[in-house]
Amino acid sequence: MNTTPPIVTNGDLLIAEPFMGDTNFERSVILVCEHSPAGTFGLVLNQLTDIHLGDVIEDIQPDLPLFVGGPVQQNTLHFIHRRPDLIDSSIRLREGxxxxxxxxxxxxxxxxxxxxxxxxxxxxxxxGWSEGQLDAELSQKAWIISSTSADFLFDTPTKEFWRGVLKRMGGEYKSIAHYPVDPRLN
Structure with a gap:
C-alpha cells in the first residue's frame, strides 16, 4: 500500500472530500499559495461573507465582497488576482x-x-498547515488535488465552485460532485 502523499505545488487546488467532517472546510476548495517543507498557506475560494472591503479598508470604491480565506488570523487581508499588469510585486501561482x-x-x-x-x-x-500536517491529511485522503484556470476560478459562481471543480475533473469525481451534504438524506 502506497502511503506517500500526492505532491502539492503552488497554484493547486485542495478540494475537501464530501464528508470531511470539519466545519471550517466542509465542501471547500482551497487555493495553495505557498507550499514548502516548512508548511502550507492557502485561501478558501468558496466561502463568501456578508462583509465588504469597505467595512475593513477606508477610501475604497466600489465595495467588493470579502471571502473567508480560512480560520487562521481572521484579522488579516489577502488577495488573488489576474491583473499583474496593474499590480506590481505579484507572485505568479500559475498562468494568469x-x-x-x-x-x-x-x-x-x-x-x-x-x-x-x-x-x-x-x-x-x-x-495554514504546519510542517507535515497537510501531507498527513493527504495520506488520509481528506483532500483531492486538482488545478484550474484563472478564468474558471473568477468566472464560476461561488456556490457552484466545489461541484464545478469536481465535475470538470470527470470520472469518479463527477459522481462525487453530486453527493448530498448529509448522506442520510440520499
Missing part, C-alpha cells in the same frame, strides 16, 4: 493567476475602475 502585490496600486485601480471583482478577490484570514 497571481497572489499578493502592491496594495496601494490595487486601491488606485479599484477607485478608478480599472480593477473589478471580475479580476480580484479579497480574503480575511487564511488556511
Amino acid at each position: 493567476l497571481y497572489w499578493s502585490g502592491d496594495f496601494d496600486e490595487i486601491k488606485r485601480a479599484i477607485n478608478v475602475g480599472t480593477l473589478s471583482e471580475r479580476d480580484i478577490r479579497f480574503f480575511i484570514g487564511y488556511s
